[in-house]
Amino acid sequence: MSEENIPSRSNFITEIIDQHLENGRFTNVHTRFPPEPNGYLHIGHAKSICLNFGIARDYGGLTNLRFDDTNPITEEVEYVESIQDDIRWLGFDWEDRLYFASDYFAQMYDYALQLIKLGKAFVCDLNVDELRHYRGTLTEPGKNSPYRERSIEENLDLFQRMKAGEFQEGSHTLRAKIDMASPNLNLRDPVLYRILHAHHHRTGDEWCIYPMYDYAHALSDSIEGITHSICTLEFEDHRPLYDWCLQTLGIFHSQQIEFARLNLTHTVMSKRKLLQLVREGHVSSWNDPRMPTLSGMRRRGYTPEAIRTFADIIGVAKAHSNVDMELLEHVLRDDLNARARRVMVVVEPLKVIIGNYPSDKEETFDVPYFPSSRALDDSPTRQVPFSREIFIERSDFMEEPPSKFYRLAPGREVRLMNAYYITCTDVVKDANGEVVELHCTYDPESRGGMSPDERKVRGTLHWVSARHAINAELRLYDTLFTLPNPFDVPDDGDFMDNINPNSLQVVTDAKLEPVLAEAVVGEFFQFMRQGYFCLDSVDSQAGAPVFNRSISLVDTWAKMQQNR
Numbered sequence: 001m002s003e004e005n006i007p008s009r010s011n012f013i014t015e016i017i018d019q020h021l022e023n024g025r026f027t028n029v030h031t032r033f034p035p036e037p038n039g040y041l042h043i044g045h046a047k048s049i050c051l052n053f054g055i056a057r058d059y060g061g062l063t064n065l066r067f068d069d070t071n072p073i074t075e076e077v078e079y080v081e082s083i084q085d086d087i088r089w090l091g092f093d094w095e096d097r098l099y100f101a102s103d104y105f106a107q108m109y110d111y112a113l114q115l116i117k118l119g120k121a122f123v124c125d126l127n128v129d130e131l132r133h134y135r136g137t138l139t140e141p142g143k144n145s146p147y148r149e150r151s152i153e154e155n156l157d158l159f160q161r162m163k164a165g166e167f168q169e170g171s172h173t174l175r176a177k178i179d180m181a182s183p184n185l186n187l188r189d190p191v192l193y194r195i196l197h198a199h200h201h202r203t204g205d206e207w208c209i210y211p212m213y214d215y216a217h218a219l220s221d222s223i224e225g226i227t228h229s230i231c232t233l234e235f236e237d238h239r240p241l242y243d244w245c246l247q248t249l250g251i252f253h254s255q256q257i258e259f260a261r262l263n264l265t266h267t268v269m270s271k272r273k274l275l276q277l278v279r280e281g282h283v284s285s286w287n288d289p290r291m292p293t294l295s296g297m298r299r300r301g302y303t304p305e306a307i308r309t310f311a312d313i314i315g316v317a318k319a320h321s322n323v324d325m326e327l328l329e330h331v332l333r334d335d336l337n338a339r340a341r342r343v344m345v346v347v348e349p350l351k352v353i354i355g356n357y358p359s360d361k362e363e364t365f366d367v368p369y370f371p372s373s374r375a376l377d378d379s380p381t382r383q384v385p386f387s388r389e390i391f392i393e394r395s396d397f398m399e400e401p402p403s404k405f406y407r408l409a410p411g412r413e414v415r416l417m418n419a420y421y422i423t424c425t426d427v428v429k430d431a432n433g434e435v436v437e438l439h440c441t442y443d444p445e446s447r448g449g450m451s452p453d454e455r456k457v458r459g460t461l462h463w464v465s466a467r468h469a470i471n472a473e474l475r476l477y478d479t480l481f482t483l484p485n486p487f488d489v490p491d492d493g494d495f496m497d498n499i500n501p502n503s504l505q506v507v508t509d510a511k512l513e514p515v516l517a518e519a520v521v522g523e524f525f526q527f528m529r530q531g532y533f534c535l536d537s538v539d540s541q542a543g544a545p546v547f548n549r550s551i552s553l554v555d556t557w558a559k560m561q562q563n564r
């Protein structure tokens with residue numbers, strides 16, 4: 001291992017790998033990411049992707065992408081494609097090593113024949129209920145199947161006939177012959193093959209027997225020469241079976257290593273539950289910006305860098321934990337703060353008429369995209385037009401302001417960011433007493449928002465010239481679930497009861513400065529004082545832009561840390 005290949009971050013997994021490299025069990029590092037194509041990838045998968053690809057990179061090794069497509073019933077081509085898009089977007093490359101477990105069906109079948117010939121597998125005629133009954137429980141040993149002692153010849157014949165499609169679903173299984181008294185239920189003669197008369201998205205109708213996960217996974221790892229098969233903790237009890245398969249067959253023996261899966265507060269992470277959210281219409285689709293899917297997060301304005309940083313910060317552990325959503329948002333905010341151009345957008349507009357500004361006059365200010373503290377000599381700027389009628393934020397005006405309110409009020413002077421000082425002279429209301437318009441005057445000497453004398457104003461407001469404004473829809477998001485743990489429900493309750501009815505707020509008539517007409521998907525903006533936004537990749541149309549709020553400006557994570 002060369003100097004630059006020393007892992008950036010050591011953890012219990014890299015310690016195991018270091019040992020293997022030292023004691024000669026392995027001379028290389030080869031990992032895999034093995035998604036089942038039954039849904040879109042979520043942030044939990046991102047943790048696994050970063051881990052598998054990151055470790056291989058750190059050790060100068062390789063990572064395969066392998067679709068674990070052994071269950072023909074729930075899998076779809078749509079998912080195969082989205083998964084690849086998402087991994088590439090996240091910044092990882094499997095080069096020419098794209099594999100499918102289904103590519104190995106023939107080889108796995110041959111291995112099963114070998115197990116039968118070794119007397120280590122048998123065809124069992126028990127049905128699902130009987131299998132469960134014979135299996136025993138955690139406290140009681142199981143019972144041997146009455147078919148356990150079939151001859152090798154009979155087993156070979158029956159298994160071949162299973163493959164040939166002679167039997168109905170559920171009538172026969174191929175089982176490993178291990179130990180029905182094992183304290184580990186996974187070793188009680190586990191099923192290796194079942195009959196499924198189902199169409200497979202790649203192998204079509206070629207097969208009607210399908211290998212079970214544990215068997216298929218161990219063999220796929222071995223076939224590909226995977227040295228370290230990193231998976232989540234729920235497979236810890238399956239490792240003895242994983243090892244049994246490889247040992248019994250005497251083939252290349254990958255090392256399975258388990259780590260704790262990522263759980264995030266205020267959301268759910270299982271594909272089945274995410275699918276339920278889509279199917280029941282709680283969200284618009286898998287890539288709804290509220291979803292913890294990578295496609296949803298990308299649409300929301302998450303960057304691959306932010307997600308990779310997050311994966312790095314949370315690290316890997318053996319113990320289950322729940323990571324605060326606020327940490328993920330904090331990392332995103334940090335990343336966007338560094339890259340997002342600052343622009344002015346009025347979310348809830350209130351018209352301001354500047355009485356002493358000529359109605360036919362227009363001027364533009366050359367305004368840097370980044371704050372002055374960061375502005376370099378070649379800092380990019382844009383032209384911001386100004387005219388007699390502008391919009392300000394409705395919440396930036398109060399007719400009877402409390403003492404701490406420093407923004408606009410009758411008779412008060414404030415600064416329009418980068419423009420002029422204005423003073424409110426008159427308030428226009430409708431029949432219901434609602435403020436509909438403000439009349440102001442401006443000080444021509446304060447051009448650029450500079451004080452013309454020693455006069456100080458406390459408030460600085462963002463604004464948009466009414467004549468030049470672009471109308472847009474803004475989508476403001478909140479968490480999908482109200483509780484940190486959505487599964488915190490009474491016995492008869494359902495996690496869906498904790499869904500947040502206000503997770504999406506739509507603003508239909510926001511006013512944007514004109515430069516945003518050129519915004520494209522993949523650009524990031526800070527709408528000053530409002531948050532980070534990006535153009536929606538699905539619903540935006542020319543002349544009718546839709547912007548998603550990626551995240552607000554308030555760092556709730558920092559606040560949480562202070563309060564701890």
Ligand code: ATP
Binds near residue numbers: 044231261
């Ligand atoms: P889900 O429960 O969401 O359906 P899964 O484990 O069934 O997830 P797979 O497609 O089988 O999904 O997972 C591919 C890889 O991603 C596996 O190695 C799995 O361990 C890992 N993975 C899945 N969810 C998480 C998570 N929340 N945190 C870390 N790794 C995960």
Ligand code: MG
Binds near residue numbers: 036
């Ligand atoms: Mg799975």
